[in-house]
Amino acid sequence: MAIGGRYVCRKRTEAHRDRPIRADSVLRMSVRIEARGLTKQYGHTLAVDDLSFTVEPGRVTGFLGPNGAGKSTTMRMILGLDAPTRGTVTVGGRRYGELRAPAHEVGALLDARAVHPGRTAFHHLLALAQSNGIAAARVHEVLELVGLSAAARRRAGGFSLGMNQRLGVAAALLGDPPVLMFDEPVNGLDPEGIRWIRELMRGFAAEGRTVLVSSHLMSEMALTADHLVVIGRGRLVADSGLEEFLRSTAxxxxxxxxxxxxxxxxxxxxxxxxxxxxxxxxxxxxxxxxxxxxxxxxxxxxxxxxxxxxxVSLEDAFMELTRESVEYRAGAR
Amino acid sequence: MNVIRSEWTKFRSLRSSVYTALLTVAIAVGMGMLISSGQARGYLEATPEERASFDPTNLSLGACFYLAQLAIGVLGVLSVTSEYATGMIRTSLAFVPRRGMFLAAKAVVYGGAAFVLGQVAAFAAYFSGQAMLAEGGAPHTSLGDPFVLRAVAGTGLWLTGVALIGVALGVLLRATAGAFAVLVAVTLVLPLVAGLLPEWFGRWWPTMAGLSVTNVVPNPDLLGPWQGMGLYWSCVAALLGVALAVLRRRDV
Structure with a gap:
């Protein structure tokens, strides 16, 4: 994937000179995500159970848990898509629903495939940009940033998963937000794409942004995250630095x-x-x-x-910690 | 305004919008001409009573409210269900958390597009249909005749309502097939079988009442044109209101 290679090079060699992400964004960084007693109930099932944590700026926070642990539900609640049964979650002290132009506050990539296949990359981004009063020039900027400029006029239906992922990242970056969230961003990506996402997230954190990335793969988090919020069955299992997490669990x-x-x-x-x-x-x-x-x-x-x-591998530590909270397990009674 | 601009970009950037628009007009004109030509022949063989109720204006518009409405309805349904089908709805609502604003922008853009399209389809169908009737030797009307302009413009307005019903059903049912099936039942199937149902049904069923305006020769079985239009649009507005309430309450 030539596109991927190009971006990675650019990021490494030119990022600091070009500042592809606007410099003024640094001024309004330091935005935290704060969950307090966050609870989501579906029928009799507690998908998220009294979850409290804070996502700090300037580092990559890994949001870790087995499949079905409530990670995506929590992220949807952060974005105001799902309403909490109890508790609150705020971004920069405000509920997401109160944000007037949320693209300037939070950029999120939930599902890269969630794009109308008949729309071109450019028009997909343009529609999103316009809804937050962002100029078309910025659409070209973010397309350049993720290495999709050449594919801007192509319909998203013909994109590979890797290209869709880039399109999703481009959408998240439209408002140059201080907070970025990625839900299982490396799922199904080829090694090139995985490396690209990793470096991107590390880069955002280095710029002082708040980065929350979910994964069910401990090994992935070991390479990306500085800090871990671990959940199992909707409950908080651990909230600590990566090293500390290892030491405490093993x-x-x-x-x-x-x-x-x-x-x-x-x-x-x-x-x-x-x-x-x-x-x-x-x-x-x-x-x-x-x-x-x-x-x-x-x-x-x-x-x-x-x-x-x-x-003790991170994977082992993670398995050890979440063993009690895995909902579906091979050979379970 | 920003959200309206965004929805307009969504609308114009899909080929399916253009195809649906072309299809709407093509059906309205093509099928309208066929109906008019068939009815012109029928007129020549009709009894005097049948001739008395012959309504050339309404006939030439028939393809609009029987057939072209399906294309316009699809436009409204898909404006919402395509977002649910692709998952785009989450991105859309993450960018526009105010759901009332989101639905209003959809209604303005897709209702507006349907209004323009509906008027184009209705006037095109009217003129081509009258030409066919004239050619077939049957009575025909011109826009200057009493109530004719009202009937033609009313057809376009009725089609606008169908698109908005489509938007509301799209929000309520989220799936294209389900929403479209209900739409067809409401705007086409029930009116078609109204003859088998009690008389009050045809009089009060909102989508039928809304078509009363298309009759230049009055039909005593229907509500008056203005009452009918009022009932129809009240129901369209109510349905959108229900859709908004559901959209606000529901997790995406």
Whole structure:
């Protein structure tokens, strides 16, 4: 995808000189999204349950949770599309519905496919721009910005998902808003598109914007987010920095490979360690640090082929945290 | 004003709008000429009583309110349901959170387009239909004759109402097929079977009452032209009001 490549290069080499996003936008940054006791009930199901969190400017906040956890519902409530059953959510201190020209406050990409297939990229954006009093010149600007200028007069029905994604980003940028929201933006994208979205979000945060991006993939968030808001079954599970999230959720474990794993496991247990099996013949040891394990091995003359901190992957930490709150699980009772 | 401009861009940027507009006029004129030519022949073989109720103006407009109305109705329905079908409605309402404003802009743009289109279709159908009647040797009228201009312009106005009913049904039902089915039932099927129903039905059914204005030879079974128009437009307005209330309350 030549278009994608071009944008990525541009972003890296020229972004700071050209300032493709208007410089004056920095002046009205520092807009927070604040949810307080946000609740959404469908019949007897609580899709979102007493959710409170704040999305701060200047960083990418990952909105993380398994499918069906209530992420999209929450985002729709932020945009005033769905009404909360209880609680409030505000952008810059105001409810979204009170905003007169919301494109200047919040840019959102909910579903890239949500474009009339018969309308050209230009006219799609023009109609959206006009509704907020934005000039047609800005439409050309955002098309340039996402690398769709050449496709401006083509009908969106013929676009690839990647191009639709760019069109959706262009729409979100029309009003040059201080707050940007993306719902599962990398779903179905090719690696090029994924990288583009990631760099884009990092760039927005670096400019001081407030960026909220939802995903059910922990691995994706590990590459993009500075801060995590984790929900499961509509409830807040964690609201912390990425590193902090890891530390708080994963007990520190040591990975040990010994010549005689069974024998060494008994020795470790006898010394107060708690041991479980890892991949192959690896032992995962908690309650004992590396030095203690090393000493124990030396004392008993047990050859070790590996002794290292076991990095709990973000995915594992996430699974651990949301295990209780996953609504549908393979093999569940 | 901004939102109206936005809706106008949505309207004019779809090929389907242009096709629907052309189709409306083509049906009104083409089918109108066929009906007029057939009725001209019928007139020659008609009894004196039948001749007394022969209404050349109304006949030449028949294709408008039987057939072309379907195309105009589709225009109104699709203005809303295409947004639901594609998911565009979420983007639209995120850009315009004031839903009353959103619906009003849709009604102004699509109602306005339907008004222009309806008048063009009605006048084109009238002139071509009268030409066919004249050619067939049947009585025909001219715009200067009493109540003729009112009938022709009234047809265009009635078509405007159909588009707005389409917009309202689109909001209420959200799906193209459902909204269109209800629209056809309301504006076409029920009027067609009105002969089988009690007499009061044809008199008070709003879309039929609204067509009373198209009769130059008075039809005693129908409401008067102004009462009929009033009833029709009150119902159109009420339906839009219900649509607005639902749109405001409902999650998108």
């Amino acid at each position: 007990e520190q474990e040591m990975l040990v490979r010994a010549a005689d794993p069974d024998a060494f496991a008994r020795l470790l247990t006898a010394s107060g360690g708690s041991v479980r099996r890892g991949d192959g013949d690896a032992l995962l040891v908690s309650e004992l640090d590396g030095a203690a394990i090393g000493k124990l091995a030396a004392f008993h003359g047990m050859p070790l082929s590996e002794l290292a901190p076991h990095r």
